[in-house]
Amino acid sequence: MTDQSRLLAIGAVAERTGLAVSAIRFYEEVGLVNSTRADSGHRRFHRSTIRRLSFIRICQQLGYSLDDIREQLDVLPDKRTPNESDWNRLSSGFVLDLDQRIAGLQLLREKLDGCIGCGCLSLAKCELYNAGDSAATLGAGPRYLLGDKMVTSAKSTE
Amino acid sequence: MTDQSRLLAIGAVAERTGLAVSAIRFYEEVGLVNSTRADSGHRRFHRSTIRRLSFIRICQQLGYSLDDIREQLDVLPDKRTPNESDWNRLSSGFVLDLDQRIAGLQLLREKLDGCIGCGCLSLAKCELYNAGDSAATLGAGPRYLLGDKMVTSAKSTE
DNA sequence: CCTTGATCTCAAGATTACTTGAGATTGTAC
DNA sequence: GTACAATCTCAAGTAATCTTGAGATCAAGG
Numbered sequence: 001m002t003d004q005s006r007l008l009a010i011g012a013v014a015e016r017t018g019l020a021v022s023a024i025r026f027y028e029e030v031g032l033v034n035s036t037r038a039d040s041g042h043r044r045f046h047r048s049t050i051r052r053l054s055f056i057r058i059c060q061q062l063g064y065s066l067d068d069i070r071e072q073l074d075v076l077p078d079k080r081t082p083n084e085s086d087w088n089r090l091s092s093g094f095v096l097d098l099d100q101r102i103a104g105l106q107l108l109r110e111k112l113d114g115c116i117g118c119g120c121l122s123l124a125k126c127e128l129y130n131a132g133d134s135a136a137t138l139g140a141g142p143r144y145l146l147g148d149k150m151v152t153s154a155k156s157t158e
Numbered sequence: 159m160t161d162q163s164r165l166l167a168i169g170a171v172a173e174r175t176g177l178a179v180s181a182i183r184f185y186e187e188v189g190l191v192n193s194t195r196a197d198s199g200h201r202r203f204h205r206s207t208i209r210r211l212s213f214i215r216i217c218q219q220l221g222y223s224l225d226d227i228r229e230q231l232d233v234l235p236d237k238r239t240p241n242e243s244d245w246n247r248l249s250s251g252f253v254l255d256l257d258q259r260i261a262g263l264q265l266l267r268e269k270l271d272g273c274i275g276c277g278c279l280s281l282a283k284c285e286l287y288n289a290g291d292s293a294a295t296l297g298a299g300p301r302y303l304l305g306d307k308m309v310t311s312a313k314s315t316e
Numbered sequence: 317c318c319t320t321g322a323t324c325t326c327a328a329g330a331t332t333a334c335t336t337g338a339g340a341t342t343g344t345a346c
Numbered sequence: 347g348t349a350c351a352a353t354c355t356c357a358a359g360t361a362a363t364c365t366t367g368a369g370a371t372c373a374a375g376g
Contacts, residue, residue, distance in 0.1 A: 023363085041372085042323055042324075098266060109253060179353085
């Protein structure tokens, strides 16, 4: 067994990740992280959970839903502690996605610049509108953002 | 008065913007657009509403909340139809904001690349985490995204 | 031992952004 | 003039992401 004394209480995890205790409980409930229990019934988290939660926070700031993130995290091994190459596999997909986003924003910026230059008044018909047109509505609730889904590193371009 | 026959019914606006009729009603309710009424009680929208709604859609895809967007749109004149330079003022702030986002993503990308290279295992303490750390929680509900607020073109850097 | 803080569970509330449904009215094409 | 589509209002529902509250238990210091 792993050294028990190195396991963390939920408050410690909250402090190290900057998340609220309630948020961490919620993330466990929806299966984004897991914990063991002490005899008292208190949750005990493995230290690698901090890394996992940090990843979640970054992804969220990029606009991914928790479902998207869970999908990504599912490539990490369940039984053993994720190692360097596990995390690197995740990160590569991440970089691909970032590149797409950057390219998308740059395109939008150019279009917008063009629009300012030409002063066109029919935004609805101009290129700018069409540039942002692809990622339309995806059901109810808060809308998704730039780009619909995260790029999975394993998936080829088809 | 402006030519009445050029006013649009809500269905026509929906068709031209790709928004649902219910969404347009909702946007009116929360003060993002406004309409006059025909004798029948049916809404009539000015054609410039299409442009306004297009702007809203683009902003949403960039992750702005409707509150953010309303704030931005408030710089447009209420009484007269927004003209070229009105829209250009809006667009300039937009471009500034896009530039910030692009820079932020590029920074994140570099950090991430560095992380892959160094294979560091303490994500919570590494630069990557701190890079995405600024835009933390802002109350309840769905989280905000890259960058907290839209850049207003009028506002100077202070 | 006693107090104080951390933790537990479970239910309910909050926020954003809409959609859906019911029941009524209007507009239009044949 | 009679369908049938479009529109109206108003209330309620949905989805994602958490937070808050109540009431109980656990842990650690004095």
